[in-house]
Amino acid sequence: MKVLLKINEFKNGLIINVFVRPNCPQFGLKVEGDELMVYSTEEPMKGRVNKELVRELTRIFGYRVQIVSGLTSRQKRILIENCRKKDFLALLSERNF
DSSP, X not given: OOOOOOEEEETTEEEEXXXXXXXXXXXXXXXXXXXXXXXXXXXXSTTHHHHHHHHHHHHHHSSXXXXXXXXXXXXXXXXXXXXXXXXXXXXXXXXXX
């Protein structure tokens, strides 16, 4: 599987673009073009989507996740701390996102 995600690697981790779709029946991930699509079960109010995003991505990837921009937008940039690009791409391909 060839992943076209735009991934910026820094010494403290990776920054990737995420697009969030709230109010979905179940939480899920899908790679679409250069973004990671996140299907959130929460409503976009009072930071519920952001909390679910951080909690679930941390659980799925096994690395601490932070939102670095887009707190009030569906378009976000997230930091996956202490993760290397090759490890992230291997994780994506083994989970078939």
